[in-house]
Amino acid sequence: MNIEMIEAAARRLEGHAHRTPMLSSPALDAIAGRRVLIKAECLQHTGSFKFRGGWSAVSALPEKVRSNGVIAFSSGNHAQGVANAARAYGIPAVIVMPSDAPNAKIDGTRALGAEVVLYDRASEDRDAIGAEIAADRGLTLIKPFDEPLVIAGQGTCGLEIAQQAAELGVTEAEVLVCCGGGGFASGIALALEAKAPAMRVRPVEPVGFDDVARSLISGKRERNAVTSGGLCDAIISPCPGEITFPILHRLCGPGVLVTDDQALEAMGLAFRHLRVVAEPGGAVALAAALFKPEAVQGDAVICTISGGNVDPAVFARALETL
Amino acid sequence: MNIEMIEAAARRLEGHAHRTPMLSSPALDAIAGRRVLIKAECLQHTGSFKFRGGWSAVSALPEKVRSNGVIAFSSGNHAQGVANAARAYGIPAVIVMPSDAPNAKIDGTRALGAEVVLYDRASEDRDAIGAEIAADRGLTLIKPFDEPLVIAGQGTCGLEIAQQAAELGVTEAEVLVCCGGGGFASGIALALEAKAPAMRVRPVEPVGFDDVARSLISGKRERNAVTSGGLCDAIISPCPGEITFPILHRLCGPGVLVTDDQALEAMGLAFRHLRVVAEPGGAVALAAALFKPEAVQGDAVICTISGGNVDPAVFARALETL
Structure with missing residues (x-):
């Protein structure tokens, strides 16, 4: 895996993928206690970075x-x-x-x-x-994450993050990324290594499904005890990938954990202040930016909203947090 | 009012306003029976084109x-x-x-x-x-719509519509615009007159608050009988403006009307297929594109989602339409 593969993927995606917007809101900055830039991949075609x-x-x-x-x-x-x-x-x-x-x-x-x-x-x-x-x-x-061509595709989001953040004057920041098998986090990390070396990816997972956070600590691929239950279906996988883990280990971490309730609350705040629809698994990085400020360093933080495919009944629960 | 004022406004807005994305979804195209391009101004700072x-x-x-x-x-x-x-x-x-x-x-x-x-x-x-x-x-x-500098600002959205639609291969289309006092519709119409002369603005209003549609028919500024009630608070005004109406009359129409229920249904579909939050008044143009296909001509239609500042309880009603 290298930056050339990501740039080649970017050429194949040109004219097909959205360059999704980097959003922000003074109200969210106030909650987080620092500037928050939000890469809204829920606005990608099909509703996620996938x-x-x-x-x-x-x-x-x-x-x-x-x-x-x-x-x-x-x-x-x-x-x-x-x-x-x-x-x-x-x-x-x-x-x-x-x-x-x-x-x-x-x-x-x-x-x-x-x-x-x-x-x-x-x-x-x-x-x-x-x-x-x-x-x-x-x-x-077509494997969901442990496949170089897939990682390269997800990495194109990292190219955009580097460019859009620089346009907003941010070249140094931690980048909170919603993390399941690690395809998105490892792809973004590879892109940032080349294009924004003062940025570092921090994988975010739901409490109880923290295989990546534990693997980053132990240095080997740890497994989740269970792989179902909870609201964050999109980012629950058994363990980090054989291809993604070495990249995560070299470039990312430590992991950050949030609860399902924090994800729901972040969905509600994204509704109110960004007018975008996030799904629970897609909201964990924003939840970390808002509710785990002590886990992050720096004047600005970047986070992904990785997806927005959510059933209305679950979204109604997020609205009830407001 | 002229295109130079809009281009000057665009220079003042540069680096401050979002160039909001032009979204689309195969599912919405299928409902409308033609290609639908959606200018998502709900993603603008403060949640609307305003x-x-x-x-x-x-x-x-x-x-x-x-x-x-x-x-x-x-x-x-x-x-x-x-x-x-x-x-x-x-x-x-x-x-x-x-x-x-x-x-x-x-x-x-x-x-x-x-x-x-x-x-x-x-x-x-x-x-x-x-x-x-x-x-x-x-x-x-600062008047809400009957002010040349405000109309020029709203017109910058029209510059983006012309450019983004052309990038997607669309240079000829009707452009459905959510319409209250007419600042947004007249600004967009002036921009399109200069930059995409084969496009025509069709103002969309809620049933019962159709002052612009009636004014375009009679040729003079007609008033709404009432100016409160209904869900579309954002786009209910007493009558078209003194400055906006001559522009609307010269360049726009005929008007299109939708019901509050259609606006709610469009909000639900925007949630599901675009992952954006629309408010009722901001969803009337999408509602017209989806549920009034016979009112529009052409293979493609463009519509605005003009705002997304909606109370959770109203949004919950939109979710119930799904």
Whole structure:
């Protein structure tokens, strides 16, 4: 993995991905006690940064391989990113999703023309289901984070962060990034290493699913005891990736943890002060910026809102925090 | 009023206003039956396009006049636009607001450091209250729409629409604009006349508050029978302005009307498919694009989401439409 791969991904994404805005609000600055710049990836096509990785990977496949179609495992955001890219290229996409994924994500994936195969997390083997379908139809698996082309795609967000923050006079800051398997955090970290070396990525996770934070402390890939429950479905994964972890270990940390209630409260404040829709997993970095100010250093902090695909009932809970 | 005034406003706004994104979603295209490009001014600073007009007017005042401070009448969005500009210039701002304005707007205006003076719409004379305060303190009145500097500021959004639509391959389209007193619609229309002459502004209003639509038919400034009630507080005004109406009459129309329920439904769809927060008055143009397709011509339509300052309880009603 290197910066050239991220820049190549940026060229493939040009004219397709949004350069999402860097938002701010005096009210949020006041809560955090420092300037807060918010990279709003919830405004990306398909509602999350996963559009970048999906497009990066599908667009890089050799045409002969790509034309057979692609398959992905995802609780929803990666699903929509891959489905969207597949639709744009006119190729089939099969997405294997847990049956308890948010309806907004299942519906969103189907609306993008993908074939959704649901499985039961407790009783069925996702990998076996996927492997059989992929073999039958000659589909290429697009992994959600442990894939260089996907990491390169997510890294394009880091290129934009470096540029947009510099335009706002910020070249030195900690960058709070919502973190599941580490594709987004490692991609952004690689981009910043090259383009904004005085910035450092701080991965943010929900309490109880802190595999990355613990792995950064122990120096080896630690696992979560459980991988379901909680509101932050988008960023819960068993453990950091084989490819992402060495990058995270070299460039990122320490990790920061927030509660589901803090994520909900951050969603409410993003509604009120930024007028954007964040999903719980996409709001953890903003929650850390607002409610864990002691965990961060510097006059300014940057954070991602990584996604905004949330069921109305969950969003209604966030509104109730206001 | 001419394009040079709008371009001068754009120079004053540079580095201060967001170039808000032009959003889209395949799901919304499917509902509308044509391509829909959405200019998301709810993502502007202070949550609406009114930031542009407020900044344009305050920044153009002679320093000696400006330093005494400014005053504005507003149910909320213009209030926040003016208050924000005043804060940036370090000058006092008094905002006279109806006591039944949404709490989100009253609180937002106070949070920007303005002095809020509430009055009762039924029993008190807003203009008399404002005139007395302005005379006492030497404040300059910043009108909400019938002021060339304000219209020029709103027109900067039109410059961006022309440019962003062209980048997306759209140079010919009807442009649905949320319309109250007509500052936004007339400013955009003047910008498009110069920069995208194959586009035409179609003002959109709530049913029951259709002063602009009726004025465009009769050719003279018609009044609304009532100016309160309904959800779309942001865009309800007594009648088109003396300055805005001739521009609207020359360049815009016919008007399009939508119901409050359609505005709420559009807010729900903007939540789901664009991940942005629209207020009812800010959602009427999207509602027209989605639910009045027969009122529009062409393969593509452009619409504004003009603001996103909405109380949680009203937004919860929009979520219930999903």
